Amino acid sequence: MVKKYHIFTLGCQMNHSDSEKLSYILDQLGLGSVPEKKADLIIVNACSVRQKPIDRVWGKIKIWRKLKTQPLIVLTGCVLDKDLRKLRPKFDFWFPITGIENFISWLENKLDPLDKDKISDFQKNDYLDIKAKNQKGKSALVPIMSGCDNFCSYCAVPFTRGREWSRDEKSILEEVQCLVKKGYKEIVLLGQNVCSYQNKKYKSKHKNYFVLLLKRIAGIPGDFRIKFLSPHPKDISLDLIELIAKEPKLSKEIHLPLQSGDKKILKNMNRGYSPKDFLEITKKLREKVSELKLSTDIIVGFPNEDKKSFGNTVRLVKSCQLNKAFIAMYSPRPGTLAEQKMTDNVPLEEKRRRWRILDNLINKKASLEVKN
Numbered sequence: 001m002v003k004k005y006h007i008f009t010l011g012c013q014m015n016h017s018d019s020e021k022l023s024y025i026l027d028q029l030g031l032g033s034v035p036e037k038k039a040d041l042i043i044v045n046a047c048s049v050r051q052k053p054i055d056r057v058w059g060k061i062k063i064w065r066k067l068k069t070q071p072l073i074v075l076t077g078c079v080l081d082k083d084l085r086k087l088r089p090k091f092d093f094w095f096p097i098t099g100i101e102n103f104i105s106w107l108e109n110k111l112d113p114l115d116k117d118k119i120s121d122f123q124k125n126d127y128l129d130i131k132a133k134n135q136k137g138k139s140a141l142v143p144i145m146s147g148c149d150n151f152c153s154y155c156a157v158p159f160t161r162g163r164e165w166s167r168d169e170k171s172i173l174e175e176v177q178c179l180v181k182k183g184y185k186e187i188v189l190l191g192q193n194v195c196s197y198q199n200k201k202y203k204s205k206h207k208n209y210f211v212l213l214l215k216r217i218a219g220i221p222g223d224f225r226i227k228f229l230s231p232h233p234k235d236i237s238l239d240l241i242e243l244i245a246k247e248p249k250l251s252k253e254i255h256l257p258l259q260s261g262d263k264k265i266l267k268n269m270n271r272g273y274s275p276k277d278f279l280e281i282t283k284k285l286r287e288k289v290s291e292l293k294l295s296t297d298i299i300v301g302f303p304n305e306d307k308k309s310f311g312n313t314v315r316l317v318k319s320c321q322l323n324k325a326f327i328a329m330y331s332p333r334p335g336t337l338a339e340q341k342m343t344d345n346v347p348l349e350e351k352r353r354r355w356r357i358l359d360n361l362i363n364k365k366a367s368l369e370v371k372n
Helices: 013-028 051-064 081-090 097-110 116-124 169-181 209-218 238-246 263-269 275-288 307-320 337-341 348-371
Strands: 004-009 041-047 072-078 139-143 186-190 225-229 253-255 293-300 324-329
Touching: 004 013, 013 041, 013 072, 013 097, 013 139, 013 186, 041 051, 051 081, 072 081, 072 097, 139 169, 169 186, 169 209, 209 225, 209 238, 238 275, 263 307, 275 293, 275 307, 293 307, 293 348, 307 348, 324 348
Parallel strands: 004 041, 041 072, 139 186, 186 225, 253 293, 293 324
Antiparallel strands: none
């Protein structure tokens, strides 16, 4: 019988939030969290957005199958069909994270004693509304929506998470109130594109639903601050910028993914904005938000990114005064438009060189500024 579990999480903060929900469920069912070598059940919350996490899963599987305890090993998370077809035979069970009820049903006959009432409750709940076993500390992750409708040509998220769907506002507010009462000082709102949040109560779309949600969360009594990850540049409104500027509970640390500073590359990425658009947004943020700290994501070595294209990224980065950047070297993801229609034609060593240039320009410079 299963009594002890271990969750191995890869990927973004959304995946970590999902693992917190799984931990809460398993704790409520009487299981205890232990290191992987002592576990009866190992859950892999995987990520197919990049190849490196999938490579780590393969490495871990080899280790776990040699353990004396012979644990049950379960797969979930953001997994592309191509990766799933290869990985599935190596696992005892697979379930999409939005289908937690399937996992609970599978787990029923492996638990002793069995609390059927609790199992029934978890099977009825909407996935995003399931409580989380929040990590110790002052910061708590709160998902407000999942999925993505943008279909950037390089990105696997719409194929692993599905289309956008938003959580009910009442449920979000109740969770935040509970976390604030518990003493959490930072609430991090999560979504693949938080600015696309839609209130289920309204039939027609309204571009300011996310702004309205932020205002209502900020209205909750208590000493805490609000962060959100990740907005899409094309959805940043003046209303949102002004709210960030004037609302003291809203963090002034904004993460705004750029991906490229070249007009043609951005178009091929299907990002929906131009370098000029991005620069104007950052200028508005700098003008209105005092003590702004701006971070970004950049991909180097996207198909057909030549020296001129990369040079445009360098110039834009300098103009935007970025404080930090998470830089990734492009790797094709199965099923995406870039993988199907474009050739990965930038050599690996050149990708590494461009990575170093941007890292030195943004991150190393930021480190020096802090030390001084």
